Amino acid sequence: MLRVENLHVHYGGIHALKGISLEVPEGKIITLIGANGAGKSTTLRTICGLVEKSDGKIFYRERDISSLDTRERTMEGLVMVPEGRRIFPNLTVYENLQLGSFMRTDEAGINKDLQWVYELFPILEERREQKAGTLSGGEQQMLAVGRALMSRPKLLLMDEPSLGLAPLLVKEIFEIIEEIKNQGTTILLIEQNAYAALNIADYAYVLETGKISMKGPGRDLLNNDEVRKAYLGG
Template sequence: MLTVNNLHVNYGAITAVKGVSFTINQGEIVTLIGANGAGKSTILKTLSGLLKPSQGTITYQGQELSKLSAPKIVAQGISQVPEGRHVFPEMTVKENLQMGAYLRKDSSAIAADFQRVYRLFPILAERQDQDAATLSGGEQQMLVMGRALMARPKLILLDEPSMGLAPIYIQKIFTIIEEIKKQGTTILLIEQNANQALKIADRAYVLATGTIKLSGTGAELLTDQAVKQAYLGG
């Protein structure tokens, strides 16, 4: 579905991503784990068109993405849930969700997707007329995930979805990620909570200082001694 080959991304004179290559197959959850500064979020921003690579290719369903603008990448079926939530304040929950469908014209399908989002996140249905900025952190995370789903993506990019959440919400978020996969959406997950990410991932890549150091199934890396010592607390 998506192939990243020899990707390099620079911030000025600093190379944040150095020759990264990986693949995502349709229907998978693939996770990238690594310490802060490893290049994970930079990769996601490059996939979604917010940054441009200095070298390498990004091929999505046979099309090269690196020259496309961010809106055109969304139109191809890729949505990103950014780190830090970023709801639209002074807009209701429902209006935030409507923003996720801004490129779509299929009103009946949009209405069906509202119901899909409300089934995944019942609290959003209860709060649909509430200012999004007044939601709790966990509820805002659910909202930005729901907003991304309103674009009806084939591939969703999740950047640190559990960051800063209370424990009660963390398990809910990972359960919902698995449900989104069951409903047919492919997922690329970046997550500091490596233990939870590896438990639900089909495949995983470990990044350090802009390069991939290890790869394997989620189960394999969950029991890998080097991964355990570096990211899983022993």
């Protein structure tokens, strides 16, 4: 579904990504783990067009999407849940969800997806008229995910969905991620919580200072000594 080939990104003088290649097959959860500053977020932001690449190719559904801007990529179903949730605090929960379906015109489909989002996150329905800025951190993350689902993604890019959440909520978010996958959405997940991410991932890449240092099925990396040492605390 998504194929990244030899991706390079420069930020000013910094060579942030040094030739990354990865593949996200349809219907799978692929994860990209790595330490802070390894280039995980940059990779996602480049895939959705918020950051410009200096070299390499990005193919989405067999098509080179270099010429599309962020908006057009979103309309093609390449949807991102940004890091730090980035909900609109001054808008209500419902308005945030509406923004997720901003480019859609199929009223019936939008309503159906809204019901699904409310099923996944009942708290959002309860707080629909509340300003999103008044939600707790966990609820805001749910809103960010729900909002992305309202775009009816084909490929969902998730940037650190568990960041700053209590352990119980982390578990819940990961269950939701699996549920989204079971509904037929492909997921590319970025996580610092390597244990949880590797557990649900079909395939994983380890990113180290702008390069892929290891890759393999999630379970295999979970049992890999090097990965255990570096990312799972021994």
